Amino acid sequence: GAVVSQHPSRVICKSGTSVKIECRSLDFQATTMFWYRQFPKQSLMLMATSNEGSKATYEQGVEKDKFLINHASLTLSTLTVTSAHPEDSSFYICSASGTGAFYGEQYFGPGTRLTVT
Amino acid sequence: GENVEQHPSTLSVQEGDSAVIKCTYSDSASNYFPWYKQELGKGPQLIIDIRSNVGEKKDQRIAVTLNKTAKHFSLHITETQPEDSAVYFCAATLSGGSYIPTFGRGTSLIVHP
Numbered sequence: 001g002a003v004v005s006q007h008p009s010r011v012i013c014k015s016g017t018s019v020k021i022e023c024r025s026l027d028f029q030a031t032t033m034f035w036y037r038q039f040p041k042q043s044l045m046l047m048a049t050s051n052e053g054s055k056a057t058y059e060q061g062v063e064k065d066k067f068l069i070n071h072a073s074l075t076l077s078t079l080t081v082t083s084a085h086p087e088d089s090s091f092y093i094c095s096a097s098g099t100g101a102f103y104g105e106q107y108f109g110p111g112t113r114l115t116v117t
Numbered sequence: 118g119e120n121v122e123q124h125p126s127t128l129s130v131q132e133g134d135s136a137v138i139k140c141t142y143s144d145s146a147s148n149y150f151p152w153y154k155q156e157l158g159k160g161p162q163l164i165i166d167i168r169s170n171v172g173e174k175k176d177q178r179i180a181v182t183l184n185k186t187a188k189h190f191s192l193h194i195t196e197t198q199p200e201d202s203a204v205y206f207c208a209a210t211l212s213g214g215s216y217i218p219t220f221g222r223g224t225s226l227i228v229h230p
Contacts, residue, residue, distance in 0.1 A: 006160075034217070043206060043220045044161070093160045097216055104149075104212050108160040 003027050004096050006109035013084055013116055021079045021112045023094030029074035030096035034106060035067075038091040050077055084116045119144040121209050123221025131229050136197050138224045140207035141189040149212035150183060150190050155204045155223075164205075165192070168212065197228045 003026040013019050023033060032051050036044040048064075050056035050071035058064045066088075068080040077096075081088055091113055095106040120143040130136050142150075148169035153161035167174045167181045167190065174181050178197075183190040190209075194201055204225050208218035 004160075041223075041225075043222045046217060049217065095160075104216050105151075105163070106216060106218070108153075108162065111158070111160045113158070 002105075002107040004030075004094065004107050004109040006092075006094055006112050008112060009110065010113045011115070013114070015085055015116055016083055018080055018082045019084055019114060021081075021092055021094075021114075023077045023079070023096070023109055025075050025096045025098070025107070028096075028098045028101075028107075030077070030098050031074065032097045033071055033077040034095045034097075035069060035077075035079050036093045036095065038093060038111075040091075044093060047079075081114065084114070086116045089114055089116045119147055119209055119219040121207060121219045121221045123207050123224060125224060126222065127225045127227070129227045129229065130197050132197060132199060134197055136194045136201070136226055136228075138192045138205055138207070138226070139189060140191070140209075140221050141187075142209040142219075143188065144209070144211075145185075145188065146211055147209040149210050149216075149218075150181070151208050151210075151218065152181060152192050153206045153208065153220075155206065157203075161206060194226075197226075199228050199230050202226055202228045 005024045007022045035047045047062045048056040048058045056069035071077040093111040095108045123140045151166035154164045155161040178195045180193040204223045206223050207221040210218040
């Protein structure tokens with residue numbers, strides 16, 4: 001149990017375009033989803049936390065208008081990188097936590113490698 | 118807020134040797150300490166965790182120890198194998214609520230066959 005998927009696993013886009021990354025909890029209801037960003041050889045940096053049906057809470061320094069997060073259902077959250085630029089190239093990882101047996105733990109997705117050319 | 122320091126940043130061992138990774142944390146209120154293994158190009162996977170009411174926990178070749186007084190915890194891997202090669206992250210958090218862990222900077226473990 002507690003499987004989280006991400007799609008796509010890799011994406012290359014041109015500067016100025018927008019990219020959407022999906023995060024799904026496959027076998028549990030994710031009441032809270034998290035989005036992280038990871039640069040090469042660095043730790044995970046929390047970007048935002050989202051609760052189903054509510055607006056996301058962004059960490060300090062993360063532009064909410066650039067990184068749009070939607071958590072419309074208990075199994076799906078999306079991160080849209082708007083007007084992407086080369087400096088947005090990174091490894092984006094989502095995680096999810098739920099209720100009951102899935103409470104109090106974050107289950108991570110496999111990550112999405114974004115390259116902006 | 119919480120601050121987690123992790124050492125070493127890189128650890129190279131021979132197959133069969135033991136590996137130890139150490140972390141310290143700053144917030145005495147933290148009571149949950151998970152360890153994650155991240156293979157290249159993949160997301161982190163929980164490998165073991167420990168809560169503040171115990172001092173040690175083992176799972177086959179992996180063990181974690183916690184010293185709440187000194188605010189440090191360690192990961193011990195015995196009889197290392199090449200497939201143990203990965204980046205390991207420690208984390209500290211207050212369990213319950215939204216559970217947002219503070220991660221260490223990671224340790225790149227290389228096990229040479």
